[in-house]
Amino acid sequence: MMKTFALLEQPQTGEAADLTFKRGSLFAAFMSRATQCAPVTADKIEAGLHLNRLLENGQVHFNTLEDGSFEAFYGPSSDATVQISTQIPFWSEKIVSRIRKSVRQSQGAICSLKLFDSPESIDVFVTDWSSCTAACAIAVHKYHWFTRRLSERPDADNYFTGAYVRNPLTGDLMSVWVADWVKPDFGTGAVLVNPAHNKTDLEFAKQVGLPIRFALSLDAQVDEHSMPTPPVLKAGFAIRTGWLDSKPAAQVHNDTINVLLRKGSARLHEDKRIPGEVIARIEQTSPERAELYWSPQHGTFHQESTQGLPVRVDFSPSFQAAVTTVAHRPDHLQVDAAIQKKNIGVLAGLIFDLGGLEAFVPLTLLESVEYAGSRSEGDPAVDLALLVGEEPEKVLVIRKALIDQIDSFLNGCQKLSARLGENGALPPAQVTTALTQGDPVSAFRTFYQWQKQMVANDEVVDQSAYTSILSTFGLKSA
Known part of the structure; x- marks a missing residue:
């Protein structure tokens, strides 16, 4: 037995939304009948x-x-x-x-930070490397793979894991924290914490007591009269870095990532996310x-x-x-x-x-439905129009001409109900083929033209074949 699944969700309120949902329901039921698929x-x-x-x-x-x-x-x-x-x-x-x-893109690099006293590393995705020598910690989201390695996991949104990673630029040890503001769907789900140069990191540092170190200042020379005030964001000049001091932030970013690439500690990465x-x-x-x-x-x-x-x-x-x-x-x-x-x-x-x-x-x-007529959902002509009025991947606009056509078809069904019998005229094979392919639009068009011919010629129609096709459309013979 074949299987089918229909994903239906009421999109909004109002008559158009009801008809859009009804179109989906009718098509799902049609597919089950036409292709003999069992809903699952x-x-x-x-x-x-x-x-x-x-x-x-x-x-x-x-x-x-x-x-x-x-x-x-x-x-x-x-x-x-x-x-x-x-x-x-x-x-x-x-x-x-x-x-x-819908894809959003972020340019940056992934840096592998070695865990202290462990052979494993935690990857962080960084888009700005100009101030990374001042990073004092990293933060991961609550359900990051690393948290599953912990012997104890506090029932808290923010906590210190007890682990450290090494900053590949300075050799300093940086504490590893769980933080509720880290987004798992951005980068690797782990970020550098750099309080002096990021607003979110600064608030987190104040909350948990992390040091606030500077690697950039708006002034190239810093003394007791020109101490920087956090956060300094992607601007100014490098300070307290040694080899990068006095260089502008953009150059520091480029020089830093080049050093990490040469050391094999980082790799360029374009993060693409839906x-x-x-x-x-x-x-x-x-x-x-x-x-x-x-x-x-x-x-x-x-x-x-x-x-x-x-x-x-x-x-x-x-x-x-x-x-x-x-x-x-x-x-x-x-x-x-x-x-x-x-x-x-x-x-x-x-x-x-x-x-x-x-x-x-x-x-x-299945696309949406547009209908400004007065006949409501539940009207047989409107319901059939929802199924056969347009190809599924196109917006269905129910116009008067379509309703008139379906009214004519339903009247033809009434007339043929008295002309059904054994060994009568058979519907075209194209109708059955279209139905088994899940194409109600083509099937209806061919079936309707054939029906008009049968009515005009007053011919006897094969009852079994005719009623079977009507049933597939969700109709009963009169």
Whole structure:
């Protein structure tokens, strides 16, 4: 049995939104009938375990909301961004182009910082190297891979890990901190902390008591009458660096990165990212209402009550679609206008990060609906227009001419209902072919022209074949 999954989300309020959602629902039902696909969707346990995989790879972090619930935020990996903005199996260039336009880029370099008393390193992504000799620490996000190596993980947003890395420019040891302001979907999820030359770092240093050292000053010569005031941002001249002193900030940036490149401590990197989004909302509940169990400290989902808090989880439509695609490999995936305009790059990123390129399946994008007529949703002519009025990837504009055509078709159905019998005229084979290919628009056009001819000639029509096609369109013979 073939399988299909429809990703539907009410895009907004109002009649147009209702019709757009209805179009998606009708097309999903049509695909199930026409291609004999059984609808399939992942359950909460599958979704939770797949979210654990993203967490393990450092692509998810959690935020605490004002009402005490939590949200899981996902950012597509750099590898996913590069691949899905280039080519996606079974997906059209139009979709890939839309994803490509959403990519944000940052130029910089990744520096590998050796952990003190350990053979491992932590990679940091830095875009400005002009003041890095003054860096006093590095910060990682709460669910960075390094935090899983800690024997103790405080239940706090900001804390010292007890570890140190060495500054490759000075040889100084820099403390390693967990900080709630570090973005996991930017760079490597680890950053240099340079309080004298960054506003966020300065506030963090004041909060936890880090030293505030200067490597740049607006004055080339510093004395007791011209002490710099933090933060000094990408401007001025180098001070207290020795070999770089008095050089302008731009030259210091270039000279510093060149030294690190020659030493093999850094590599140039263009960070490409698709904007992420919230993929789950987590709310603590009673044990009898629990869907999963969740550990806030580690961020992992479990099936056993001994391994976390009882929670109810609302997974986003994009995440449900991605998990279903990876876990069940449907033969067809449908996405409606609300999702694809919101951020279809997240859906593509999730599929890639969870299953790789081989996990992608054929995709149908359904666009929105525009209709200013007086006939409401639920009217048979309007419903059929939503299904057969336009190709899925085009905006459907329901005009009077289309409604008149469908009214004529429905009247023809009434007339032919008295002319049904065995061994009657058969609909053209092109109709069945179009239906099995999931193309209701072409199927309807051919079927309608044939029906008009049958009515005009007062011919007997094969009941079984005729009613089967009507059923595929979601209609019943009168």
